Amino acid sequence: MNRIPAPWIRTRLRTAPAAAAALALLVALTACLAGAFPRAVDRYEDAGLRHAVERARPLNTSMTVYAQQPDALLSQQQREDALRPAALDVRYGKVLAALRRPFVADRAQSTYGVRTANPQKAPDPFLPQPYGLPAQIELTAQEGLAAHATVKAGRLPRADGRVTATTPEVEAAVSAETAKSLHIKVGSVIHVPGSGRAPLAVRVTGIITPRDPDGAYWATHELLHTPNLIPVPNTDFFYWLGALLLAPDAAPALLGTAGDPQRYWQLAPDVPALRSHELDDLKSAVASMETGPDTRRLRAATDPSTNVTTYLDDVLDSYGALRGRVRPLVAVAAFGTGTVAAVVLLMAAGLAADRRAAELTLLRARGASLRGLAARLFAETTVVTVPAWAVGLTLALLAVPTDRAAYAATAATAVALVACAALPVRAMAVHRRVRVHAARADVSTVRPSRRRTVAELTLVVVALGAVESLRRTGTSGGQLSSLAPVLIATAAALLLIRLYPLPLRALARPAARMRGTVTHLSLARAGRTSASAVLPLLALLTALTTAAFGGSVLAGVHAARDHAAYLAVGADARVETPTPLPADLPDRVRRVPGVRALSAVSLSYESKPGDGEQTVPVAGVNPQDYAELAARTGLGPFGAGELAKRPATEPQPALASPAVAARYGTRSFPVRLEDGSTITVRVAAVVDRTPAVIGADFLVVNRAILDTRAARPSALLLTGSGIQASTLRKAAGSSAQIQLRSEERAEYGDSPLQSGAERVYAAAVAAGAGYAVLALLLSLLRAAPERRALLARLRTMGLTRAQGRRLLILESLPQAALAAAGGALTGWATIRLLSPGVDLTTIALATHETAGGQAVLRTDALSLVLPAAAILLVTVGVAGAQAWWTGRQGAVAELRAGDAR
Incomplete structure (x- = not known):
């Protein structure tokens, strides 16, 4: 290989300083994020281990x-x-x-x-x-x-x-x-x-x-x-x-x-x-x-x-099991964000290759060897990438201080290698044959080769295997399980790029008969989108799927903690005393800032139903207030009429837990309360949980059927937000036991391993979304010169500025709509496919023993809709801005540039 002369490289960099600066910024940012990720994981895992040892x-x-x-x-x-x-x-x-x-x-x-x-x-x-x-x-x-x-x-x-x-x-x-x-x-x-x-x-x-x-x-x-x-x-x-x-x-x-x-x-x-x-x-x-x-x-x-x-080995085993269940969930976000970042680097290289397509074609026509051309491009890119890599890695090492730097250096180096090799490899693939004019390459004319078809089918099979592996073995099934969302997004992108021209062709025929040419022309141009659109579509779908999956993980974690906190407290706040509450306490508590509603409950924990051999807690409630509380918390909702008071000669209705209902059936039976009074009840409805009683066995009756002494409230269940524990304790007095759902909920995520994993997950999803927007901008930027030339020519034919703006927006919308709808659908399908194999209990509740059951992956509407809507808004905004800017520049320069080309 001939020695690469530095003056040539320096000259080429001087001709496009903005492009070189943009590449350096992209590499520095990506290398910084890649280097910071393993150090952030090390940091919260180390903190989690220390917390586990200290807590033990x-x-x-x-x-x-x-x-x-x-x-x-x-x-x-x-x-x-x-x-x-x-x-x-x-x-x-x-x-x-x-x-x-x-x-x-x-x-x-x-x-x-x-x-x-x-x-x-x-x-x-x-x-x-x-x-x-x-x-x-x-x-x-x-x-x-x-x-x-x-x-x-x-x-x-x-x-x-x-x-x-x-x-x-x-x-x-x-x-x-x-x-x-x-x-x-x-x-x-x-x-x-x-x-x-x-x-x-x-x-x-x-x-x-x-x-x-x-x-x-x-x-x-x-x-x-x-x-x-x-x-x-x-x-x-x-x-x-x-x-x-x-x-x-x-x-x-x-x-x-x-x-x-x-x-x-x-x-x-x-x-x-x-x-x-x-x-x-x-x-x-x-x-x-x-x-x-x-x-x-x-x-x-x-x-x-x-x-x-x-017993240190037991503590370490417990922490290791917890870490082993958290890691695969974080790996999903890491693989998704890493894929989107890699695609953006490849798209940046593709943009540079397209910008210099005429130059590289001329060099090949004049006898430049393919190897020599690739070496020159590699040297150009290296001159820009290596300093940016060093800056990005240094920032990562300084921003996230930990002991290990090898993984961070490896990740940042991988980014630099991809950035250095992408442009030479792309040039070698496009210019391997010497030619003067490039053939038309859009989705309407380029037919997928058999090799591509086989590769796509192989990818679909691998994706199906990953999904099945995750559903069977959960997130402990290895890296393939963690790659499942990315593989699903990749398969969906390949499928959508094949189906993309079909609806556009179908719409183009009736549009041709419409008055005006803007709609027909925009659909025709959208149907001839470059065949390389698979990269931006892959980036968008991967980012949307990762965002949807990440949003669903975080939503499932939050929902599990909310439910577990409700099970432990029964409401947003709970005030309880071993003896009946003072008569004026409900009014004092009701005036506490943040309290919106209050349900007074009389609790008899040692009540003995039936033969009196077993004790069952009995809660006397106001049916209307308590029904609203149960519906709000989701703990055994029921209709207030089910506890309506009956005539004294009839058995009174009661809500019962499944075990109590199975024991006594639908027959009436007496219940002896703690104060010695007796009531006769009949099970009117069965509910799994109830806010007043923290446990699996209970009876809930109308407080109006109890005598005066038994009906005196001993607990207050409060609903509201922003209730301050100190204010509530001051109002309730020192003898009352105070529980706040917010405090209980905070204990479920107190491990640095949990909170750190959540923060890294959220940061990875946010970074993936940022790279998706960047991929969209690169895609639009790639088509910008051609669109400017088109608008300039059409302006000479009488196209108004409003029509030019509508043309660019309508041309850009199909692909953006495809990415938005496909991303939302793929995210929804990914969650539905993977939810049976994803157990969020570990990251949500860690080692806390709760009766809340398993924390499951659930669809989060915001994480599906908001990113998709953002893609549409960015596309419309960029297309409108491009049309406005082109209209201000005039048509003469673009026409001369077009003639020169």
Whole structure:
């Protein structure tokens, strides 16, 4: 290949600086988005993993390495020395060195020490003894007490002299909660039974409060700061269990008790160091430390009896399952947006190739080789693309800071390669044969080849396979399932481009008989659209399908959270008290800003229908208010007349849950309420849910049939928007329990994995829509020179400006209408086809246990209609603007340009 002279490239770039700048801007923007996407995914996945570990609490995430008390074959001094801080610290360093990345210990929250594995009964009379059972005490000598506690009274314990197994008395501290519950004061002496010796006296020298009670130092073993009431098995008795915190140097004294002292090294994970992409390695490291090769290393570093216990692997498995169900949903948006962006890059290359078609044809006619021509074009494009790629990648790295840059660089580089190769490949395909005049290439004359037909049929088969795979296996079926919406859109675009000329030809015949030529001419020209229109149509359909699918995903998520929140609260807000509400409370609550409607309910949770063996909650309601509430929330809607009061001699109607209705049928049966009164009811209607009762079993009756005492409301179900929790609590009083649907709903999306996936999904859909508009503009820009020349020639024949504007709009509308209608139809079909295999429960509700059922993909009208309408508006606007601008420029320049061509 001949060396490409730089002056030629520089000259060609100078002739079209606007086109070069536009390409650079497009590449920079696309490379920035491509590089930012994997980093944004890494960012919210990392945040999700840290949130999962933090939410699981240190009790489940810390790793405890523990060893039995020193071997009895050792001398007493050796056994005592093994419990001293110096020996434990040496082994602590070896334990840290034995840890395998990516598990990293948080040294500020990790610690070590000695504790009694078997709590001992303390017979001291000042300790509380419920049911006559003495309190039990655990002795713990944990390193770092001074750094993690604040002395509330007294001082921290010390070990005076050299403590041994026979030391008669040691000092200890207790937490403020332990001191309060076990009646311990500074100076109290607690006697712990000894083993082969007199009881060990433990003098309390200080009462402390943890500086960070939720930190791993304290929360891994919560008994250190919070005593517990422990039930005696198979009885209704309880006893107190608390912990005494000894000085680390006093640990050898535990050998003189029957508590079976154990050495332990408590390792808290460094949460900020956790990375989602290292999840598999982290799970492997944890498993290896529990029961694997690293266990042998830990035993060699500490003691042959060493074991490791942690529940961190369960937390990681739970997070991994959640991430695995969220990723395919985000991949759908990524594939859709990536496809549209690639099509736009190809369209930009096609526009450049068309602009230089005459130049490239002349070069080929004068002997330029195809390889040399492609090399020159590649060099031209590279000069523009590489700096734009660097700028875009740098912006992505700066805008979304994360640890990994390889995936971002790979994605941005792929954009640069497509941008560099698109123009040379297009030129090689078009100009592989030397010719002077290009043949007409529109959808009316170009017939698809057999190869194209086979390729299109293959694509349709692959799309059908992807749809079937997703319907059968869900979004866990691999990348093919995530590609299903894109494949459906591609197949639809190929089908529509084949069918596109048929209706236009049918309309052109009657239009030819109409008075005037504008309509007939516009339809005739629309029917001769370039055969390369498949690219913009593919971009538009893919963007519309992705937008429809994304809108439906977000709509399904929001609907699932709304429904789950309604199930948990029963209304927009709920005020409930264990006793009847004050008489003036409904009026006070009704005046709270945001409250539009109120339904008062009297609740009897321990009512006993029929034989009285089982209890069923009974809600007394005002039928009219309650029917409106049920219809508004969608929780068991019914007609108000179904609860109309009957004569006293007849059984009263009631709404029942399916289980209650199946139990009592349609016969009348008595119901004994909590206040002792009895009503006789008959099931008039069956509903699955009801707003007043949070549960599956219930009866709902007219409050007018209850006696005065039972009819007093104990709950208020409120409807409204913008209700402030603080204002409502102030109006309801401190004794009332307040629930807001908005607060309940917010808890369902509190995981960064959920909220991050939603934001990335929405951003991907928005980017796809932007690229779709850009594809539409490129398509219109591609036809702009020909349209300008056409208008100029027709103006010389008497075409008015209004007729020229109508001509361009009518010519552009068929393809835009095809894309809009086809996109909306394809989006609707995609949702209907894929909804059985798409479960949104994970991204909507995560690990929350609700009775709301499965969150399903549902059609969102706005995501179908708005993008399609936007395409039509942009097309009409651009065509009208082009006609107006051409009319202002005059016809002389275009006619001369046309003659030159």
